[in-house]
Amino acid sequence: MKNLTYKRAIKSFIKYLIAERGYSNSTAEHYEHDLSIFGRYLEKEFNHNLSTLQVQDIDEFQISEFLSDIILIKDNSPAARNRKLYSLRSFFKYLKKKKITKENPTSDIEATKSRFKSEPVYLKESNIKNYIRAIKNHNSKNKSRDLAITKVFIYCGLRISELVNLNLNDINYQEQSIKFYGKGNKERYVPLHSEVITAIKDYLPDRKEISPSNFDAKEALFLSNRGNRISVRTVQKMVKKYAKKAGIKDAEKITPHKLRHTFASLLYQRTKDLRVLQELLGHSDISTTQIYTHTDKEQRKHAVQQMPKL
Numbered sequence: 001m002k003n004l005t006y007k008r009a010i011k012s013f014i015k016y017l018i019a020e021r022g023y024s025n026s027t028a029e030h031y032e033h034d035l036s037i038f039g040r041y042l043e044k045e046f047n048h049n050l051s052t053l054q055v056q057d058i059d060e061f062q063i064s065e066f067l068s069d070i071i072l073i074k075d076n077s078p079a080a081r082n083r084k085l086y087s088l089r090s091f092f093k094y095l096k097k098k099k100i101t102k103e104n105p106t107s108d109i110e111a112t113k114s115r116f117k118s119e120p121v122y123l124k125e126s127n128i129k130n131y132i133r134a135i136k137n138h139n140s141k142n143k144s145r146d147l148a149i150t151k152v153f154i155y156c157g158l159r160i161s162e163l164v165n166l167n168l169n170d171i172n173y174q175e176q177s178i179k180f181y182g183k184g185n186k187e188r189y190v191p192l193h194s195e196v197i198t199a200i201k202d203y204l205p206d207r208k209e210i211s212p213s214n215f216d217a218k219e220a221l222f223l224s225n226r227g228n229r230i231s232v233r234t235v236q237k238m239v240k241k242y243a244k245k246a247g248i249k250d251a252e253k254i255t256p257h258k259l260r261h262t263f264a265s266l267l268y269q270r271t272k273d274l275r276v277l278q279e280l281l282g283h284s285d286i287s288t289t290q291i292y293t294h295t296d297k298e299q300r301k302h303a304v305q306q307m308p309k310l
Helices: 007-019 025-046 059-070 079-099 127-139 145-156 159-165 192-208 215-219 233-243 255-269 274-281 285-294 299-306
Strands: 179-180 187-191
Touching: 007 025, 007 079, 007 233, 025 059, 025 079, 025 233, 025 255, 079 274, 127 145, 145 159, 145 192, 159 233, 159 255, 179 233, 215 274, 255 274, 274 285
Parallel strands: none
Antiparallel strands: 179 187
């Protein structure tokens, strides 16, 4: 087994695709692009140094997290996720073939069924109340911040990438709204529920106690204890932590995106207005929003029970 850094391995793989497999430069560039995205993810989420990272140190968990976040955070399509999986699978297959690694960590990772659209998983009101209660009862110096983050998810339906990129001046207290640039660099306007306004105002005095570590952090709404803009990973861990404390079933599966689903599901149940929901979620295609037209299983049971006895 040879020692090879991730960066050097990519260069060797690209040369192999062109020289031995006969791939076009354009096709090889697509592979290189996907592997570069994965590399940046490893740097950001796992604190790897790509200049020294050995390919043998990359495992199935890191790859699975990357592919999950492609869907949950970046809102990519299943097809885009599958393409990145195929790029990684080909890369590690090459490394194993050249005896650079012993195993292919992608071999047990399955592709997403592109045509299958399941009903979104969301929390019921009772779950949400328990979740918020768990934050309030938790003895933590981050209590006000975590509560504000949770209420932004629940009442605004933001993507996690949009939440961590919020700045102080994105909040308009007079109009009670947030205006920011979301996916595709599209301007989004989201009105703020009074619960969100209160939670953010309660958090701001605690935020002032933290010294921002750089200019970006000075502008950021949500900060880490170290004075950096809060990271995606920190928010993900926070969400799971309180789901466990709230006693929610399958708490390990509760993610920020599930909270976004919760916002969408609760709003649709009350308004039945797909167009408004589409605008609030920032969906470019209303067919994406239509997954929220599902009804709760208990509602279905109740509806069937209303049928007359014949």
